Amino acid sequence: MFGIYIHIPFCLKKCAYCDFHSLAMKADDVPQKEYAMAVCEEIEKQAALRNLRNKKVESIYFGGGTPTLLEIKYLELILNSIRKNFAVADNAEITIEANPETLTIEPSHTTTASAGRPYRTIAQNFNRLSIGVQTFNDKHLKTLGRIHSAETAKKAITAASDAGFKNISIDLMWGLPEQTINEMETDIEEALKFGVQHISAYQLTIDENLKGPCKMWKLPDDELSRRMWLLAHDRLVAAGYEHYEISNFAADRYAPLGLSMTQKFRCKHNLNYWRYGEWLGLGSGASSFLTEGVTSLHLTTAKNIPQYLRRDFTYEIEEISQKTAMTEYSFLALRTFEGIYLNDFKNRFSKEFNAAYPNLSKEWIKNGLARLDGNRLSLTIDGMLISNELFGRL
Ligand code: SF4
Structure with a gap:
């Protein structure tokens, strides 16, 4: 599969834990x-240079940063350029990330839920x-340096649904500083009230190079982290979501007749990353494979945003060795509950998984950390x- 990622590196404020490439500025100052x-x-x-014009695009993802800081006419301009330069599939998944405040406030240009x-x-x-x-906890939102409140987030989800979005995902973060397991459970219960099609539940991690108050945060120890991950798994699966990747859950409730809902609401774009598919990243700081x-x-x-605005597109290019590719392919696939299709591994690398990693899967299976299901090796919950x-170990 082939996907396109567009990076929009602007935010209204920098969150305390953020190590993404994004610059904080007022909405009206964004050089849209x-x-x-x-x-x-x-x-x-890139379409011409990399010979990609005939590639069928099955997913487009606008991430950031805060893509909804761009007016719709500029988002459309980029989408039209993609359509002009690539063959976009009729059923392509086209995602935009949004922060709640950009969907409910009314800056001069904007995307407003109220309007x-x-x-x-x-x-x-x-x-x-x-x-x-x-x-959905205001105290934790404040610590994280987010500018929205729980109320704003709730309004944003409701407004998105009212506006006609049929595929809404919400990001939750757990393992927040001083967060209790009960507080995390409340977040999950709040999220479930909206019946969204997809939930990502990520553990907060702090990059070691980050500076500022996050250095002082007390994050959960291994045992509490373990309990929190299990809580997300148990509660969301019990509510009907498919846990299809370590941190991702797809709704399993509104399947139209004859369609597999879980297939439909898994994030196609991210699945392509985990399946080691190709993608082209565009925008300052974007990466491609x-x-x-x-x-x-x-x-x-x-x-470098000023350099990017000058159209000085420079790339760091890294050739991936076969050994690195096998490692990346394996750990990305094992993040998903589907796991590694061993025949696909062999077709791709002309080598059996067991020859590349002698005795590894045997040891994992013996210890209850992985299972072999026909041609598929996947991790168990313990794994x-x-x-x-x-x-x-890969
Ligand atoms: S909104 Fe996202 S990208 Fe922007 S600063 Fe916060 S975490 Fe980073």
């Missing part, structure tokens, strides 16, 4: 037109919305709980 036009130019250049119409315009252009709620001939490449655009340790 200049940035959108630079992205369109990069699309043209309704601009929100509906987003729904006409994007068929999936991913809202960064993180928690492409295969050219027999070589796979990671490309990263320079994380998922120590997945980082297991991935270190």
Whole structure:
């Protein structure tokens, strides 16, 4: 599969834990037109240079940053440029990330839930919305440095649904500083009230290079983290969600007749990452994974917004060795409950998984950390709980 990722590196405020490439500024100061036009130019250049024009695009994902800080006309400009340069599938998943405050306040340009119409315009252009709620607890939102309140988040989800979005995902974060297991449970119960199609529940981690108050945060120890992950798993699965990746859950409730709902509401774009599919990342700081001939490449655009606005597109290019590719492929696939299709591994690398990693799967299976189901090797719940340790063995 082939997907396109567009990075919009602007936010209204920098969150205390954030190590993404994003710059905080007032909504009216975002260089919307200049940035959108630079992205369109990069699309043209990369499509031609990397010989991608005939690639069928099955997912498009606008992430950030806060993509909903761009006016709809600039989001449309970028979408149109993608359609002009690539063959976008009729059923492509087209996602936009949004922060609740950009969906409920009314800055001069904007996407407002209260006004309704601009929100509906987003729904006409994007068929999936991913809202960064993180928690419904105002105390924790404040610690995290988020600018929305629990109330704003709730309004944003309701307004998205009212505006016609049929595929809404919300991000929750757990393992927050001083968060109790009861508080986490309340977050999950709140999220369940909305009946959204997808929930991502990520553990908060702090990059060691980050500075500021987050250095002083008391995060849960291993035992509490284990209990929290299990709580998310147990409660969301009991509520009818499919736990399909370590941190991701797809609704299993509104399946139209004859359609597999779980397939429908899994995030196609992220599944492509976990299945080691190709994607083209565009925008300042975006990364790509492409295969050219027999070589796979990671490309990263320079994380420098002024340089990007000058159309000075420079890339860090890393050729991926076969050994690294096998490792990446394996740990990404093992993040999903579907796991590794061993015949696919063999087709791709001309080598059996067991030859690449002698005795590993045997040991994991013996210890109850993995299971073999025909041609598929996947982690069990016990394996998922120590997945980082297991991935270190690949
Ligand atoms: S909204 Fe997201 S990208 Fe922006 S600062 Fe916060 S965590 Fe980072």
